[in-house]
Amino acid sequence: MDQLGRLRNWAGNVGYGAARVHRPESLEALRRVVAGARRVRALGSGHSFSLVADTTGDLVRLDGLPPLVEIDTARQAATVAAGMRYADVAAELHREGFALPNMASLPHISVAGSCATGTHGSGDGLRCLPASVTALELVGPDGDLLELRRDRDAAFPGAVVALGALGVVTRLTLEVEPAFEVAQHVRLGVPLGDLAARFDEVFGAAYSVSAFTGWRGGEAVVWLKCRAGAPEPVWGGGRPADAAQHPVPGMDPAACTVQLGEPGPWHERLPHFRPELTPSAGRELQSEWFLPREAAAAAIEAVRGLADVVAPVLHISEIRTVRGDDLWLSPAYGRDTVTFHFTWHDDLAGVLPAVEALQERLVPLGARPHWGKVSTTPAEQVAARYERAADFAGLAAAVDPGGKFRNAFVDALFPRG
Numbered sequence: 001m002d003q004l005g006r007l008r009n010w011a012g013n014v015g016y017g018a019a020r021v022h023r024p025e026s027l028e029a030l031r032r033v034v035a036g037a038r039r040v041r042a043l044g045s046g047h048s049f050s051l052v053a054d055t056t057g058d059l060v061r062l063d064g065l066p067p068l069v070e071i072d073t074a075r076q077a078a079t080v081a082a083g084m085r086y087a088d089v090a091a092e093l094h095r096e097g098f099a100l101p102n103m104a105s106l107p108h109i110s111v112a113g114s115c116a117t118g119t120h121g122s123g124d125g126l127r128c129l130p131a132s133v134t135a136l137e138l139v140g141p142d143g144d145l146l147e148l149r150r151d152r153d154a155a156f157p158g159a160v161v162a163l164g165a166l167g168v169v170t171r172l173t174l175e176v177e178p179a180f181e182v183a184q185h186v187r188l189g190v191p192l193g194d195l196a197a198r199f200d201e202v203f204g205a206a207y208s209v210s211a212f213t214g215w216r217g218g219e220a221v222v223w224l225k226c227r228a229g230a231p232e233p234v235w236g237g238g239r240p241a242d243a244a245q246h247p248v249p250g251m252d253p254a255a256c257t258v259q260l261g262e263p264g265p266w267h268e269r270l271p272h273f274r275p276e277l278t279p280s281a282g283r284e285l286q287s288e289w290f291l292p293r294e295a296a297a298a299a300i301e302a303v304r305g306l307a308d309v310v311a312p313v314l315h316i317s318e319i320r321t322v323r324g325d326d327l328w329l330s331p332a333y334g335r336d337t338v339t340f341h342f343t344w345h346d347d348l349a350g351v352l353p354a355v356e357a358l359q360e361r362l363v364p365l366g367a368r369p370h371w372g373k374v375s376t377t378p379a380e381q382v383a384a385r386y387e388r389a390a391d392f393a394g395l396a397a398a399v400d401p402g403g404k405f406r407n408a409f410v411d412a413l414f415p416r417g
Contacts (some may be wrong), residue, residue: 003285007059009046013285013348013374015277016043018059024062024231027139027170033060034168034404035143040408044083044170045114047106048372049286050384051409052117052163056363061128062112068171072094077134078176081110082169083136086129087275089294090267098176102126105210105318112169117372118161118330119337122320123208128332129162131325132175138167145170158178158395160386161329163371165410166399175197181228181267182207184259190220190238192304195319196297198235199338208270211319212247215303216311220319221245223259225269246274248316284315285344287355288370290331293321295365296338302361303340309357313350315343328388331368352376379412389414 006015013253023031037058062083069092070079083084087107101122115130135149244253255277318341322332344351392416
């Protein structure tokens with residue numbers, strides 16, 4: 001809460017305008033809140049830096065709902081409570097001998113919020129987190145329960161990355177697989193020119209690969225997360241790190257997951273940060289853009305050309321890859337993707353000129369902004385990047401004809417009528 005009594009997001013840059021904040025502890029209580037509200041939105045862990053979750057009506061926190069991780073071994077699936085953190089879901093899955101194929105860099109984020117905004121990890125063969133969803137349950141505008149399934153409902157691809165506009169998600173069913181181990185290696189001093197020229201080789205060198213750079217120095221640090229049983233990386237650019245690293249130069253690597261090639265459980269290696277410690281730089285802002293994979297080299301050169309604009313307000317930037325999917329509002333919809341992530345200083349006035357300069361260079365290359373990050377691209381231009389935007393608008397109107405789950409963020413993207 002801030003001094004005005006408003007609930008704020010994790011970063012503190014968003015103060016929610018809700019008239020009332022609820023934290024129901026049962027499904028029945030949640031259904032009553034939704035049924036009685038004129039406008040209502042759901043809030044996960046508050047890790048979005050945009051106004052995607054804001055409302056002037058009722059805001060519902062999901063972390064008070066009972067935790068649930070129910071595994072169906074025959075179907076290789078797990079049904080989980082929407083408000084749970086990925087860290088807690090992953091730990092329970094691992095105890096039962098199962099794994100998720102992918103995790104984001106921060107395990108602190110909620111399952112429902114991550115899926116609603118198209119959040120992702122990194123890996124040439126790994127889709128975004130919501131692409132693992134096979135079914136979801138949500139509370140509709142009258143407090144009714146609605147279930148949508150991938151194997152049954154034609155509109156399912158429009159309902160997973162839905163920006164909260166279809167209802168309050170209560171449960172999600174995720175694909176799982178047998179637990180596995182990962183070893184994490186870090187290579188220092190990789191020239192950005194080599195990264196661009198040998199992009200496929202670098203990002204194909206391990207199960208999950210991330211490249212960190214401050215842009216001004218002309219070099220990157222590449223993190224290779226190698227799955228046990230897979231071939232060892234062939235690419236060996238730069239030099240191997242001989243001590244644990246933090247993505248942000250100068251910060252204590254104790255907050256990071258174990259490196260130096262020591263194998264460990266999937267959920268303790270795929271994220272960059274440990275769930276019990278403050279992730280990333282702490283007080284920060286974030287932006288991210290998703291581009292067609294074939295634009296990787298051009299985008300690297302474009303951002304290098306803005307190094308003097310970006311670097312003064314930047315903690316660190318991360319380049320990742322995401323396999324394409326069929327989810328209508330996924331930023332990786334229909335194309336294999338490269339993402340450019342920027343962790344900024346907590347200085348919005350200083351950051352916005354850098355954001356606008358990046359958009360000027362990256363949007364012509366096909367960039368789609370992350371739904372939960374700082375961006376100033378006009379909403380109509382963002383929506384125009386999504387081939388199924390009109391289909392989603394129709395789905396939202398059918399599921400929520402009165403607009404109970406809409407807010408200004410959604411209205412700007414998908415105007416009613």
